[in-house]
Structure formats: C-alpha cells, structure tokens
Amino acid sequence: MSWIPFKIGQPKKQIVSKTVERDFEREYEKLQKLEDQTKKLHKDMKKSTEADIAMSKAAVKISGDLLSNPLCEQDQAFLESMMALDTAMKRMDAFNQEKVNQIQKTVIDPLKKYSSVFPSLNMAVKRREQALQDYKRLQAKVEKYEEKEKTGPIMVKLHQAREELRPVREDFEAKNKQLLEEMPKFYNSRIDYFQPSFEALIRAQVVYFTEMHKIFSELTDQIDQGGLTDEEREQQNETKLNELRALSIVADD
Secondary structure (H helix, E strand, O other), X not given: OOOOOOOOOXXXXXXXXXXXXXXXHHHHHHHXXXXXXXXXXXXXXHHHHHHHHHHHHHHHHHHXXXXXXXXXXXXXXXXXXXXXXXXXXXXXXXXXXXXXXXXXXXXXXXXXHHHOOHHHHHHHHHHHHHHHHHHHHHHHHHHHHHHOOOOHHHHHHHHHHHHHHHXXXXXXXXXXXXXXXXXXXXXXXXXXXXXXXXXXXXXXHHHHHHXXXXXXXXXHXXXXXXXXXXXXXXXXXXXXXXXXXXXXXXXXX
C-alpha cells in the first residue's frame, strides 16, 4: 500500500476553480507554442537570407573565374559571353542584396522584436504562480486556526492570519484576472502584427524574381548562339566529348 504524505501548506478550500485553471493553462500553452514558432521562424529566415547572399556571391565568383580563363584571351566570342555573364551575375548580386536588406528590415527585425516580448510575459506568469503559492500557504494557515478551539489567543492569531491573507488574495486575483484578459488579446494580435511583414516578404520576392527574369532574358539573348535547344546543345556536347575520347592520349589501353 503506497503512502501519500500530507502536503504542507495546501488548503482544503479550492481557491482557484478547475475551469479557471484550465482556461489559464490553455491560453498560456498557446502563447508558449507561439513563442517557439516565432523563434524558429526568425532563425529560419536568417538562414534563408544568409544562404541567398552566399549563393549570389558564389555566382559572382564563378563568373569572375570564367572571365579570367585563358580561353577568353583566345576566343573573342567566348570573352563576350563571359563578360555578359559576369555583368548579369553582378546585377543579380546587387538585386539580391536589396532583397535581403528589405527582408531584414520588414521581416527578420520585427520577428526579433516580437520575440523580445515573451520574457516579460513569462515573468508575469511566474509572478502569478508565486502569488498563487502565497495565497495557498496563507489560506492553509487560516484554515488551521479555524479548526482549532476558539480560545482568545487562537482568535487573535486567526484574525492576524485573515488580515495577512487579504492583500495576498487580492494580489493573486488581480494578476490572474489581468493575465486571463490579456493573454488571448496578445495571441489574437499576432495576425495584425505579422501580416504586413509577410506581405513585404512576398513583395520583395516578386520584385527580385521579376528583375531576375529580365536579367537572364537579356543574358540569353546575348549568349544564345544559333538558337539551339537544350537537347541540341546536349547532343553537340556529346559529339565533342566523343571526339575527345577518340584521341590517343585519352584512349583506354
């Protein structure tokens, strides 16, 4: 048979209804999930912009390396193609940096600011919990004297305990009422807060990819020779590769 110890400082009277406590836990759990999701989104957005920057910088480096290829000194057509590519990559990098700066200002920074509110919210919940524990402790103290024989000294102590309990009860009730009223408001405000950021994110992406379409369309017009299709280019490359393989210096023994 298991033994359940007596919980010191726990009142017999239920001072917070199960419905109220359940409502409080539900609202706070929603905010905890919102905090986790906001932090994750902030982290993912930072990773995304860092990857975008790395991609465009790598593209510029590749075009620069191709431009410095010795073949450019020997083939004017190849040189012109590489110059066009290098110019396109630098334009792409510039537009990408503008996009990243816009996302930083309109999405990442607001996410960071929103996340900074949660520590204060969590502290308010902790203060409410501490007030509840104080309320329970003093309520248990009052009940202890109420159960004793009503002698003069006991009645004095009971009066003192009730006087001590009153401001603590009022403090808890005020904190509990405030949180129950404001937690749903905070949670429901997330849409109005984030909607402008997400709209700005979409606009930044639309502007960027519209410019990319222009840049690469122009690049295609500059370097497209003979209007070959991808399949025709692939066949052409395969033919050249077969010619190289036929050379004695790369032939299999």
